[in-house]
Amino acid sequence: MLAPEVETRPWAQQLELDDASYREQLAYLFERSGFYRLKLTPAGFESAEAAGGLGEIERLPLTDKDELRATATPENPVGAHLCAEPSEIVRIYSTSGTTGTPSYIPLTAGDLDNWVTTSARSYSASGVEPGQRIVSTYAAGPFAAGAALEAFERIGLTHVPVGTGNTDRLVRAIELLRPEAAVMTPSYAAYVVEWAAERDFHLAGSSVQHVLVAGEPGGGEPAFRSKLEAGWGARVTEAMGVGDIGVSLFGECELQEGMHLGGRDFVHAELIDPQSGEAIEMEDEATGELVLTHLRHRAAPLLRFRTRDHVQVWTSPCACGRTAPRLRCIGRTDEMLIVRGVNVFPSAVREVVGAFGSQVSGQIRVRPQVPGPKQEPPLPVSVELAEGACADSSLAEAIRERLREVLVVQTSVELVPWRSLERSEYKSKLVER
Numbered sequence: 001m002l003a004p005e006v007e008t009r010p011w012a013q014q015l016e017l018d019d020a021s022y023r024e025q026l027a028y029l030f031e032r033s034g035f036y037r038l039k040l041t042p043a044g045f046e047s048a049e050a051a052g053g054l055g056e057i058e059r060l061p062l063t064d065k066d067e068l069r070a071t072a073t074p075e076n077p078v079g080a081h082l083c084a085e086p087s088e089i090v091r092i093y094s095t096s097g098t099t100g101t102p103s104y105i106p107l108t109a110g111d112l113d114n115w116v117t118t119s120a121r122s123y124s125a126s127g128v129e130p131g132q133r134i135v136s137t138y139a140a141g142p143f144a145a146g147a148a149l150e151a152f153e154r155i156g157l158t159h160v161p162v163g164t165g166n167t168d169r170l171v172r173a174i175e176l177l178r179p180e181a182a183v184m185t186p187s188y189a190a191y192v193v194e195w196a197a198e199r200d201f202h203l204a205g206s207s208v209q210h211v212l213v214a215g216e217p218g219g220g221e222p223a224f225r226s227k228l229e230a231g232w233g234a235r236v237t238e239a240m241g242v243g244d245i246g247v248s249l250f251g252e253c254e255l256q257e258g259m260h261l262g263g264r265d266f267v268h269a270e271l272i273d274p275q276s277g278e279a280i281e282m283e284d285e286a287t288g289e290l291v292l293t294h295l296r297h298r299a300a301p302l303l304r305f306r307t308r309d310h311v312q313v314w315t316s317p318c319a320c321g322r323t324a325p326r327l328r329c330i331g332r333t334d335e336m337l338i339v340r341g342v343n344v345f346p347s348a349v350r351e352v353v354g355a356f357g358s359q360v361s362g363q364i365r366v367r368p369q370v371p372g373p374k375q376e377p378p379l380p381v382s383v384e385l386a387e388g389a390c391a392d393s394s395l396a397e398a399i400r401e402r403l404r405e406v407l408v409v410q411t412s413v414e415l416v417p418w419r420s421l422e423r424s425e426y427k428s429k430l431v432e433r
């Protein structure tokens, strides 16, 4: 463990410490954030004292990415939630956003240090150790993921960046530099397995013992994970961040039972019902949208930020000794489809299909027939066959039946040949409209 005194702290004690940090953060927001003064005052909270402590956080309004974006002006392109002076800002990341206009994420030196600390905690949970080598395949560019790379040095690893989309360079680095670990998106990890198989390169026999995946959901899906683990001959653990809040805030330990909140001390996590916005209790197996609140952020702190990530949480003790709650991301709420009242995540469809092991490749496409989340059954799903498997109607029927049982959704399953669905060297697209 990177910081045992923090990571094994009893959770009740953590919440007490967080309550004090939260009250200070609220006072800071009332003093410096035009955005939150304007948001909280009409909601009936005229001061930090009126807003209360962490136990009462559910009374406060939620914050949406679009609201922040709407306050950006030519004079202040970050938005009205910017709290720090220009001279205090040491870095500005951006997110591409769906509209094409970037939104900016400023950090003070202290903020950046917190990002690197929490990221280092999340990644070190995977079992990588000081003195080992890690090869990374991110071309982070303007994106917050770049800060995660600094975490590798913080852990004490030797970092070998090879960039994205150059599998030859990656494999050469693995052969010659013999790293113990590699970090990439789960889609790329799967791509490399197929790439190696086609070239008779024995990936499972390489020096890599840990594959750390992040950037999209999927690394924790049992069938998908076991495929990656067999292909790489390595343990696969996942990590997850939320651009506007912090990079790699969550990281899985070697027991692979969900990602621990490595960002403890720095953020507070809640669950809500994405439709009603009502709080959902954090307890074993609970699912909902992840909402995060900064506890000690300076440049642009956020309160009850809707991440749009739909997650499942576990709060019972983990045998690794870390006391932070764990979660797995099921999918993005904006990818969620509603089929006759039932919520369906494309990644959950992939997980169910993945259980058909040797008969399927693991690649799927969900093909909604009308725009928007609401769909009429049956929902069309293309399932790619494994190499050498043949399309028989009983397999399609068995998959359709399993999807109905597990996800309570009526689908029409089309089996498509091996290699007919496009692969990604970065993040997979599970929905095609």
Ligand SMILES: [Zn+2]
Binding pocket: 253, 254, 255, 260, 318, 319, 320, 321, 322
């Ligand atoms: Zn654990």
